[in-house]
Amino acid sequence: MSFKENQEYQTVGNAFSDDPMITCRNVDVFYADKQAIFDVSLDIAKNEVLAMIGPSGCGKSTFLRCLNRMNDTIDICRVSGEITLHNENIHSRETDVVYLRARVGMVFQKPNPFPKSVYENVAYGPRLHGLAETKSDLNEIVESSLRRAGLWKEVKDRLEQAGTGLSGGQQQRLCIARAIAIQPEVILMDEPCSALDPIATSVIEELIDELKQQYSICIVTHSMQQAARVSQRTAYFHLGKLIEIGLTDDIFTHPVHELTEGYITGRFG
Amino acid sequence: MNTLFSLFLFFIGLPVVLMVALHWFRRQRSMRNRIEFGFKCFLILCACIAIFTTIGIVLSVLFEAIRFFQIVPLTDFLFGLEWSPQTAIRADQVGSSGAFGAVPLFTGTFLITLIAMVIAVPLGLLSAIYLSEYASSKVRAIGKPVLEILAGIPTVVYGFFAALTVAPLIRNHASGFGFDVASESALAAGLVMGIMILPFISSLSDDVINAVPQALRDGSLGLGATHSETIKRVVLPAAFPGIVGSILLAISRAIGETMIVVMAAGLAANLTANPFHSVTTVTVQIVTLLVGDQEFDSPKTLAAFALGITLFVITLVLNVIALKVVKKYKEQYD
Amino acid sequence: MNVESTIKRTIAGRYRKERRFQQMGMISMVIGMMFLLWLLVTIVQDATSALRQTLVAVDISLDEDNFDQPINKASIKSASFGKMIKKSLRKDFPDVKKRKDKKQLYKIVSNGAEYAIRDSIIESPELIGTTHRFWVFADDEIDMLMKGLIDRNIEEGNRRVSDKTISWVDELVAEGRVETRFNWTFFTSGDSRDPELSGIWGAMKGSIFTILITMLLALPIGVAAAVYLQEFAPKNRFTDLIEVNINNLAAVPSIIFGLLGLAILINYFGLPRSVPMVGGMVLALMTLPTVIISSRTALAAVPPSIREAALGVGASRVQMILHHVLPLAAPGILTGSIISLARALGETAPLLVIGMVAFIVDIPTGPDSPSTVLPVQIYLWADSPERAFVERTSAAILVLLIVLVSINGLTAMLRNKVERRW
Numbered sequence A: 001m002s003f004k005e006n007q008e009y010q011t012v013g014n015a016f017s018d019d020p021m022i023t024c025r026n027v028d029v030f031y032a033d034k035q036a037i038f039d040v041s042l043d044i045a046k047n048e049v050l051a052m053i054g055p056s057g058c059g060k061s062t063f064l065r066c067l068n069r070m071n072d073t074i075d076i077c078r079v080s081g082e083i084t085l086h087n088e089n090i091h092s093r094e095t096d097v098v099y100l101r102a103r104v105g106m107v108f109q110k111p112n113p114f115p116k117s118v119y120e121n122v123a124y125g126p127r128l129h130g131l132a133e134t135k136s137d138l139n140e141i142v143e144s145s146l147r148r149a150g151l152w153k154e155v156k157d158r159l160e161q162a163g164t165g166l167s168g169g170q171q172q173r174l175c176i177a178r179a180i181a182i183q184p185e186v187i188l189m190d191e192p193c194s195a196l197d198p199i200a201t202s203v204i205e206e207l208i209d210e211l212k213q214q215y216s217i218c219i220v221t222h223s224m225q226q227a228a229r230v231s232q233r234t235a236y237f238h239l240g241k242l243i244e245i246g247l248t249d250d251i252f253t254h255p256v257h258e259l260t261e262g263y264i265t266g267r268f269g
Numbered sequence B: 001m002n003t004l005f006s007l008f009l010f011f012i013g014l015p016v017v018l019m020v021a022l023h024w025f026r027r028q029r030s031m032r033n034r035i036e037f038g039f040k041c042f043l044i045l046c047a048c049i050a051i052f053t054t055i056g057i058v059l060s061v062l063f064e065a066i067r068f069f070q071i072v073p074l075t076d077f078l079f080g081l082e083w084s085p086q087t088a089i090r091a092d093q094v095g096s097s098g099a100f101g102a103v104p105l106f107t108g109t110f111l112i113t114l115i116a117m118v119i120a121v122p123l124g125l126l127s128a129i130y131l132s133e134y135a136s137s138k139v140r141a142i143g144k145p146v147l148e149i150l151a152g153i154p155t156v157v158y159g160f161f162a163a164l165t166v167a168p169l170i171r172n173h174a175s176g177f178g179f180d181v182a183s184e185s186a187l188a189a190g191l192v193m194g195i196m197i198l199p200f201i202s203s204l205s206d207d208v209i210n211a212v213p214q215a216l217r218d219g220s221l222g223l224g225a226t227h228s229e230t231i232k233r234v235v236l237p238a239a240f241p242g243i244v245g246s247i248l249l250a251i252s253r254a255i256g257e258t259m260i261v262v263m264a265a266g267l268a269a270n271l272t273a274n275p276f277h278s279v280t281t282v283t284v285q286i287v288t289l290l291v292g293d294q295e296f297d298s299p300k301t302l303a304a305f306a307l308g309i310t311l312f313v314i315t316l317v318l319n320v321i322a323l324k325v326v327k328k329y330k331e332q333y334d
Numbered sequence C: 001m002n003v004e005s006t007i008k009r010t011i012a013g014r015y016r017k018e019r020r021f022q023q024m025g026m027i028s029m030v031i032g033m034m035f036l037l038w039l040l041v042t043i044v045q046d047a048t049s050a051l052r053q054t055l056v057a058v059d060i061s062l063d064e065d066n067f068d069q070p071i072n073k074a075s076i077k078s079a080s081f082g083k084m085i086k087k088s089l090r091k092d093f094p095d096v097k098k099r100k101d102k103k104q105l106y107k108i109v110s111n112g113a114e115y116a117i118r119d120s121i122i123e124s125p126e127l128i129g130t131t132h133r134f135w136v137f138a139d140d141e142i143d144m145l146m147k148g149l150i151d152r153n154i155e156e157g158n159r160r161v162s163d164k165t166i167s168w169v170d171e172l173v174a175e176g177r178v179e180t181r182f183n184w185t186f187f188t189s190g191d192s193r194d195p196e197l198s199g200i201w202g203a204m205k206g207s208i209f210t211i212l213i214t215m216l217l218a219l220p221i222g223v224a225a226a227v228y229l230q231e232f233a234p235k236n237r238f239t240d241l242i243e244v245n246i247n248n249l250a251a252v253p254s255i256i257f258g259l260l261g262l263a264i265l266i267n268y269f270g271l272p273r274s275v276p277m278v279g280g281m282v283l284a285l286m287t288l289p290t291v292i293i294s295s296r297t298a299l300a301a302v303p304p305s306i307r308e309a310a311l312g313v314g315a316s317r318v319q320m321i322l323h324h325v326l327p328l329a330a331p332g333i334l335t336g337s338i339i340s341l342a343r344a345l346g347e348t349a350p351l352l353v354i355g356m357v358a359f360i361v362d363i364p365t366g367p368d369s370p371s372t373v374l375p376v377q378i379y380l381w382a383d384s385p386e387r388a389f390v391e392r393t394s395a396a397i398l399v400l401l402i403v404l405v406s407i408n409g410l411t412a413m414l415r416n417k418v419e420r421r422w
Ligand SMILES: Nc1ncnc2c1ncn2[C@@H]1O[C@H](COP(=O)(O)OP(=O)(O)OP(=O)(O)O)[C@@H](O)[C@H]1O
Pocket: A031, A036, A055, A056, A057, A058, A059, A060, A061, A062, A063, A074, A109
């Protein structure tokens, strides 16, 4: 097939960083026999926001899920190549997935609050990891997480109500609050704003801006404006391949690869 | 009353239905339409059998039970502490002195059901969790059919095993510890019944657990929860209503289970909570009252129907609640 | 506080809990499996000894003066073979003098021996006038002794066979007059008070008749009801009522159906007790809900495109169902129904209530002749005190389980073979 024939390809642009948080080298991902990611290498630097764009089905979510080994939960999924966090291979035997996932948080494409109260949703992670020693510590963590996710005002009077009863946008912010409550080093966000209105979106974007002071963030988005607004670097994926990567400003103003250009100018995608 | 009602059903209800049907039949123009109409009528009739059966159960069992309650007051039956139907055959004793007090039967049924549930609920739930969450596909390919076989074994086989293998074993071992164990202990019957119910619970909870969306699991795992933390803190709470529904269905099944208790539990209507003692159950008494020659007027025979309607009502209520809960739960995640 | 170090500190304990939880799950499943294994092993162990039966050789002198003259079928039938057997035993053990001992001696051979000998003489009357060696069944207790199921070493008082009897049997064994052979009787005869003469064929035939009746009633009615509910029924109160009814009936304890049968079929309509016909009807009512439910699932699996195609070429609804939908759903309906029928085959409780527990020696000849069914036979034997019935009960269980497993296996094969993917 055409994939196999031009398996060898060259990513356009500089994929690497001098001070990387996460490095990926030659990552391939297979679902059973079907290859979803082809030989992707890139770095995610400290305190940067990396945006991943590309047409639907090009493997953005798949790639993102490799970074905290969420793909382990899919039986047929196989990942090869090397991914490191702080220079430690996350796929090696010694790596502790639980620890890894606590360090690399994830916000999913569809909001997935637990069928518990708002409070319990946010307190879930800190409780698991024993981050709060007293009840008031926990209250503090819950409040600050909700504040930073821009949700506190809306839910402070109904912390005991079910998280599933919130609106779609509130649910997504709840999931973000849940993720940042355990203070991860890296946050992976899979289209966090796809269900949000413009106001909620801007709250999240401000949050991302704020979070990058402490964390590295990798965000998948279908909105080129959003990518341009929040990210320092942008990676363009196409049919499982990393076609082009570079500073966001460069990518959006002078894309080098024709596929990137086509996508950005709206010829397909 | 029984006869009257059925006479009504047969001689008034049926002709009316037939006449209406015939009328509609005549109105169909072509032959093809008439055949189709007849076919449809046949289908409707068949579908109604389920209703007829329910009506039949209610009418027959209820009316015999009412005849019983004309002899023995309902309160004596429901609250009486002594059950000795055999002695009540003598005419001078009919209906007297609470010989038909069903409380010991209820407590006996409850005790055995409780033992069964104590065994079946944790084992069934844990094996369902293991099979659906942990087991490799190879283990699953063996484990599931094995549990299904356990579910397919006729209850008379369990009864035989309980009476001839399990009961003596318990008796020998427990007497070693100084317990006084009856040869037909509630424990033996309850234990084996628990094993019988186990696959029932595990397959129902398997469905329920699988209905919990993967997104919830991912959410928990993505926060760095271990697999078991995810199960205990997210999956099980989310599946809780469905699991409660399946447990209710299982309880209803345990209460109505007959052969294991007939063969392994005793006949003595003891009012006790000691699992090493012998107790009797509602179903055991129905069988013992009805096996052998019966006259349909003796309170002894009629008592079986009183027990029957009690059993029917209790299991029906449990089922209705359980089916509602499960249905609601399934809708939640559709 | 440092998040990383906190997490690292607690993580070992959390993994321990994880492992323990997983182990608990595995142990639970293994307990279920072990129980099944235990049950099967116990039953198979007990059952195997039922496959063999002990026979004793007796030399009967068939002198003509034992028979009424002239010798014909009738006089053979009326001859007392019991006496001849006793005489032969007395001759073999001349030392046995006391009445009580003699009685014990006679009990070495089965009660059925005289009839077995009579039947073979009727078949070959030329034996009359000779002394012939007949192999007849030993009594069940001798059988147990020979199979080692009665322990010779325990005290005589606690043992069902006396020391004397054991010495006689040993003598017979020494003379080569005791043998075990394959137990055909178990598969060919009906019930009996004597374990050595009892078999499962009567109950098997009863089961076959019963399940045939159940099938003939439940299958057409159930499928018709399912077709109506799935294909025609409008969504209204009435069909809702039917649905709720079916779902609840499926969970009603089986013994209630027995009560229904007793009150309506036997008491009200006056149908006979203990016959497969009534048993079949009761089981049909019991299985109907599950047949309906599984048939509906099969019908629902037929894709709408096929219905539309049929209607599109001008078929009526009924034609569409009969010609297109039902044939496609047939494998699913069949497998579902067969599994429900297999359940009915193992059902006992409702049949006890409608009197199928009678002691019946004759092999039933039709759905209207009194009989019992295999599970009830198991129940009856399990209740009998004789040690020899234990092995027979186990063997009967084994037969029942083998039948059920083969039915389920065949269904699984059928399902795999005709499984359609749309
Ligand atoms: N669980 C799975 N099993 C098999 N194939 C999968 C699975 N998940 C994704 N795929 C396949 O992998 C490819 C990449 O999917 P992925 O979800 O990563 O795309 P995406 O870029 O996130 O798309 P979208 O923008 O629509 O979310 C697709 O072709 C998809 O069909």
